[in-house]
Amino acid sequence: MRKLIICTMLAAGLAGGALRADTLQLEGSTTVGPIADAFAEYFKSIYPDLQITVKKTGSGDGAAALVDARCDIANMSRFMKEKEFKDAVAKNIFPVAHVVAMDGVCVIVHPSNPVKALTTAQVRDIYMGKIKNWKELGGPDMPIVPISRDTSSGTYETFHELVMAKQEMAANIEYVNANPQAHARVKGTPGAIGYVGLGFVDTSVKALEMDKVKPSRKTIATGTYPVSRPLYMFTAGYPKLGSMTHRFVTFHYTEKGQELIEAKGFVPLTNY
């Protein structure tokens, strides 16, 4: 008898859950991934029945998944390519871009280093192994120790695209697997140069001016800093107002959303 009761309760619970459960599938960029993860975690805490999965497979996969209707939101660190857009329209899907945050990568050096500003081309030459000593850039006679993030990180992707212009880095580049580690290595190595998200710049390292623009929330949010780019979430058409997808892609307007974006080292889209 008791078993029967438990069974019916379970069945009822399952059925009820299935009826109420909302699902949200996100797929795409590893750069936007952390923002989506943070949003998803917060959404799960306010909507306990909501099933959110965030897959980090790359922007291209995100676009493909949206076209195939395998996901509700495609996270992308670049705009859709012409071909992806055409494929989508051919399937009667009209992609809408929601810019959720700005991503800026700051080039940092040891605070004792007198070099204050570099151009994008100079940084590229350093990472390509063409410039090997700080004295070539007006600094002391000290070999440059270039430090990069691991090639699977989103920060690397941004740097690789906007600074390196997709050129190969030299073989002597050191790799670290997290922003705090990159920060620690630059902080402890007088000849080092590295790059981190804006959220990781503090007084123990020096962020360089790039092409004469100092990295700050304002220059990144307005896009004047050369190593900044918008981060997108794409939906198939503008989502139905009030739907979970709609709430998700507009969450970055809220104070909590902006807080989460900043906590992940990105720049929210406000102008204050």
Add this chain to the structure above:
Amino acid sequence: MDKGNSTLTLKRTAGTFRPLALTPSEDLKGYILAHLGRAVLFLIACTSVIAIFLIFLFVIRESVGFLQTESLWGYLSKTGWYPQAEPAKFGSVAIIAGSLYVTAASLAFAVPIGILAAAFLSDIVSFRIRAVVKPVIELLAAIPSVAYGFFAVLILAPFLQKKFGFPTGTNALNASIILAVMALPTIISVAEDSISALGRELREASYSLGATRMETMFKVVIPAAHSGIIAAVVLGMMRAIGETMVVWMASGNAAQIPHPWWDISQSVRTMTATIAGEMGETPKDTSHYYALFMMGVLLLVLTFSLNIVSEYFLSRAKKATGRA
């Protein structure tokens, strides 16, 4: 009726009247039970064998995709590792070299220290001190490798930079020093076992011929224990080559062959660090993914052959002491 019978037999078996002839059903039951039990125990004993087999199977299966798009020869003969580039380049020479660099350098530190420490522990020091020192050395093996990694990055790296003026503190030397410390417990305890297993006769014979303690140690005891010592070195080597977290944090991960070749103050990247660092975010079924599994196959083959070598020398050491 049937029930009553079986309780009767049970009582009988407990007592002295166990019937010699079992009924056919009892016979069958016993036969099945015995074999079932054997089979289950056999399976349990085989778990680790099956696990190894499955690991091999899985890793090789995932790496086969690599051979369909890229050439194995290019993989083993080129140096550029640019998995993210278009087109991607998978040249693993620098990475394999990195593994060999840190392993060789760590052995250069760990082997002399390890053998001397083993000789000291087995032949020279008093039992009371030995009873304290040996467990402490073995405690080194219990420290998690990430803790070693933190030590390497936060303490050893700045120290190397300041003391020796290296441009970077996370380099092959840093990783080798830490790996040497991690390999020491293995080397010391295996070498110590084989040295102390040699027995008194050998040493006393040497002393009786007028050899000093040092001569006995270096010319008699250590050569006689060479099988066990080689096994100890190979086991330490496996520890060094398979270690991941420490090298990922301490070696700098630059996929280059140091130039000039002996300069271990430069950063290198090992096979294990490459797999650990890149696997997490690599999309499945891409050539990058396959390339990492290919690296896993290389690593497996390497450690497996080292393991066979160590087994060979360990069995020889056992035979040698058995004869003595």
